[in-house]
Amino acid sequence: xxxxxxxxxxxxxxxxxxxxxxxxxxxxxxxxxxxxxxxxxxxxxxxxxxxxxxxxxxxxxxxxxxxxxxxxxxxxxxxxxxxxxxxxxxxxxxxxxxxxxxxxxxxxxxxxxxxxxxxxxxxxxxxxxxxxxxxxxxxxxxxxxxxxxxxxxxxxxxxxxxxxxxxxxxxxxxxxxxxxxxxxxxxxxxxxxxxxxxxxxxxxxxxxxxxxxxxxxxxxxxxxxxxxxxxxxxxxxxxxxxxxxxxxxxxxxxxxxxxxxxxxxxxxxxxxxxxxxxxxxxxxx
Numbered sequence: 001x002x003x004x005x006x007x008x009x010x011x012x013x014x015x016x017x018x019x020x021x022x023x024x025x026x027x028x029x030x031x032x033x034x035x036x037x038x039x040x041x042x043x044x045x046x047x048x049x050x051x052x053x054x055x056x057x058x059x060x061x062x063x064x065x066x067x068x069x070x071x072x073x074x075x076x077x078x079x080x081x082x083x084x085x086x087x088x089x090x091x092x093x094x095x096x097x098x099x100x101x102x103x104x105x106x107x108x109x110x111x112x113x114x115x116x117x118x119x120x121x122x123x124x125x126x127x128x129x130x131x132x133x134x135x136x137x138x139x140x141x142x143x144x145x146x147x148x149x150x151x152x153x154x155x156x157x158x159x160x161x162x163x164x165x166x167x168x169x170x171x172x173x174x175x176x177x178x179x180x181x182x183x184x185x186x187x188x189x190x191x192x193x194x195x196x197x198x199x200x201x202x203x204x205x206x207x208x209x210x211x212x213x214x215x216x217x218x219x220x221x222x223x224x225x226x227x228x229x230x231x232x233x234x235x236x237x238x239x240x241x242x243x244x245x246x247x248x249x250x251x252x253x254x255x256x257x258x259x260x261x262x263x264x265x266x267x268x269x270x271x272x273x274x275x276x277x278x279x280x281x282x283x284x285x
Contacts, residue, residue: 002028006052008071009062010043011036013117013212014088018060019043021122030056050078058084058145065089065218069098076102084109084141090163091222092130096156099132108132111142112159113149114166116211123148130156160224168225169232171216174205181205199279 005022009015010031016039019029023042031043032052038045046052053059053075063071068089076085085102086109089095099108110130119125127149129139135153143151154162181202184190194202208216235254242250262268 002026003058004028004030004056005058005060006030006032006046006056007043007060007062008032008049008052008075009036009064010040011038012062014113015062016040017117017119018062049075053079055080056083058086060086060088062088064214065091065095069094072098072102076106079106081105082107086111086142086145088113090167090219092156092159093223096130096132107134107138107141109138109142110156112163121148122146124150126150126152128159129153130159160222164222164224164228167219168222169228171208171219172225172229173232174208175216175220177201178205178209196276196279199283200275203279203282 005027007015007019007022007029010019010029011033012035015031015033015036019031019040022029023040029040029043030046030052031038031040032046032049034049049071056079059075059079061068061071068087072085072087072095079085082105084107085099087095087099088111090112092110092112096110099110102108110132112128112130114126114128115122125148127142127146129135129142129151131138131153139151139153143149181187190198191202239251239254242254259268
């Protein structure tokens, strides 16, 4: 007998990706989406949010982060006994609290898939697991659903602090860079003049700009990003002041210090080779 999973927000990019993933795993997929069209024909369309979760063994939330705690409160009491509520948002502090308050009949699974809907296979991709009630059981269930992924376990507060750097700062920087590119009225000339570093940065920026404005806003609104961003702007300000005042030695000291500290945990020479190989591979396509 097929296992049943209900996906709330199934019409979005991630919802659609997970629907196809579980269909390939021979799950019966029930879908509900109040905002987007459900395009996949194999999905059983639910008429309402509650109707979608009543009979499902697993419920997966692919919903906007701000709405997720509220949706958890709405559906948890309607879910069947010993079912699993899986939550995948990019901020965990508030959603973890909502999951912890669910009726005991429902098992929480709090994860953060560190990949987007563009991947074809989940093999080797990272998924972060956030313990809620029974860390061992929750991780075991998550691994049974995504056996080819690599799992990292961390608590909700630590998760949000790390994600402020991993996603928040990178999105903030690339959003600003995208705005600068958009103002360039001679972008074709800029591209003709560019080398490996610019090409790689432009590809990364453009790929981030394919995400929905709502998702980007959610990512950069992580409360923990303020601390990271302030540190970033202080460094930028310090460097710009040193440049303006012609303090070359201070700039060199800053660069050497960054190289030395980063080099302790990274292969800097290997990174450049990987970057060149990546850009060359993209240009051949």
